[in-house]
Amino acid sequence: MTEFEFEQQVTALTQQMYRVSASLLRSPQDRQDAVQECVWKAWRKLPQLRDESLFKAWIMRILVNECKRMHRAHWREVAVDEIEIEQPDGVDNRLRDEVLHSAVMQLPEKLRLAVTLFYIDGFSMRETAQILRCPEGTVKQRLHRARTALRILLEKEV
Structure with missing residues (x-):
């Protein structure tokens, strides 16, 4: 996968990634940090991706792991928070x-x-x-x- 293809895939998934992080993290700043860290880790580990057709599931798994890592690092409960969706x-x-x-x-x-x-x-x-x-x-x-x-x-x- 080229850098351009990676960028296109990540751009297309950004909103979904934010929603997933919102279901796990309370703070909007933590959500943004988790998504950003996920993208960085995915870029670094891109050579480990064996099947490019599984990119979406692969990057979401990285995001879930990052959200859980952040949650453990902050030692706080995941609380109910509003997901801002255009209505x-x-x-x-x-x-x-x-x-x-x-x-x-x-x-x-x-x-x-x-x-x-x-x-x-x-x-x-x-x-x-x-x-x-x-x-x-x-x-x-x-x-x-x-x-x-x-x-x-x-x-x-x-």
Whole structure:
């Protein structure tokens, strides 16, 4: 992979990378640092990437590891924080999205990360499993548990 191709791939994934880091880190500065450090590590370790078609899952795995490293280094809990996503002008849509976002952020980290990668960022089941370094069955189980928990949380909101 050339430097230009690497830059194009990273630019295309920046928003997704920020969303994933937001599901793991509280501070916007920490999120930005994690994404930046991830890109730097990915560039340095690029020769270790065996299959360029797996670049997206590979760099997301680096990002998850970096977020976890930062979390351990700061010795603090991952807290619920707002992900800034551009919303349509409709108040009802905004309110629905805020309620849904709030419910997702109440999920335990493992469930929240699976939901973010699969439903929000659109990774396949296999890619999500590779990023999380677990079997596909585990991802399916986490998504099922997350949907059940969200159903309960959202019923309380109504």
